[in-house]
Amino acid sequence: MLNFKLSPEQEDIRRAAREFAEKEFTPEIIEKCDREEIYPIDIVKKARKLGFSIVKIPEEYGGMGLTLLEECLITEEFYRVSPGIGSACMSSTFGSELIELFGTEEQKEKYLRWLTEKDGISAMASTEPEAGSDVASIKTKMVKDGDEWVINGTKTFITNGTVCDFALVLARTSEGKKRHEGLTFAIVETKQKGVKATKIKNKLGLRASDTAELVFKDVRVGDENILGKPGEGFYQLMEFFNHTRPRVAAQAVGIAQGAFELVLKYTKQRKQFGQPIAAFQHTQFKLAEMATRIQAARLLCWYAAWQCSIKDPKPELSSMAKWFAGETAVYVADWCVQLHGGYGYVGEYPAERYYRDAKITEIYEGTKEIQKQIIARRLIGKLEGGS
């Protein structure tokens, strides 16, 4: 039988996440972190203590041992109140999924426990100044020297770049027959000599989240820090995204839900032509469209996350969820501003912040164009003479 009802435990988790976000992410803190681009480390630590950001890490490594579905529920609730602070909290273990998926027992013991027991913060560094969507064109090099590997190169737009303790860094270790062969992930402790992190300021949105350029100059790691076998990095990254894109969809659903609640309230209060603007049929149709798209995005997100939860991720579903939910967030945030009129354009209402925060969900972890490419490739298959 098909069942759309969350379990009592899942409902409890959702409620706890909502209560935490509404209590801790106060309007004053949200405003200050957004305006001054402050990373809210105290709230990040509190969320960690309560298990929210380690919900998916197995219990044997100190996590909560739950699934991506529960993580998506928490993510939606956090982003509903504040996408910026939600990002700081829920992305504080970003990249660790790679260790969960491909790490050795020793790597899991050391690095997952660093997150669950020592407030560690992680990152995943794939993007470079000249290699974004085209991951296979990365230039960062990792060369074997005795028992060690030496890393040189520059990564950009790295979430948690200045605050992380370790990062999963993708580098070229050999020239494969194909461009995407010969890439390898290394777990790099980022407080060591040779790693330079520079915060990227003046982002459009998610301003409470840390984003940085990371430069690696003759940084050494041992064999024990290589993830899987050399040359597997590209495939590991694609598998990683199958598991993380539903979470971006949950971020987008949270942003859309927060913006929707705001605009619903406003349209019932704001009067023009002697009546609430919610009385105009055009407004009603927009509210109906927004609510429908949000519900559709949420169901797609849950479906994609559930596939991961049963250990059968579907790349096309993860991409569908990410693309559709991202577009929904941008659509709803746009109408949220529009229906606030001039008040939506100024900082007095959070409408403008949701509008700024929404856009990133169509860009990171693969742009919406790349998502559509993945979906289409699964539909069409490999074409003779195609690239």
Ligand SMILES: Cc1cc2nc3c(=O)[nH]c(=O)nc-3n(C[C@H](O)[C@H](O)[C@H](O)COP(=O)(O)OP(=O)(O)OC[C@H]3O[C@@H](n4cnc5c(N)ncnc54)[C@H](O)[C@@H]3O)c2cc1C
């Ligand atoms: C706030 C923030 C946080 C981020 N966090 C991380 C992180 O933690 N780790 C990390 O590694 N990266 C991170 N990124 C990087 C992000 O994943 C990339 O910005 C994204 O993948 C796009 O790459 P790009 O910026 O180089 O754009 P490009 O790849 O240059 O794309 C530019 C445009 O061209 C389009 N395009 C490119 N190729 C094609 C194609 N084949 N067909 C059609 N259209 C195409 C794109 O869709 C886009 O519209 C982050 C970025 C931001 C802004």
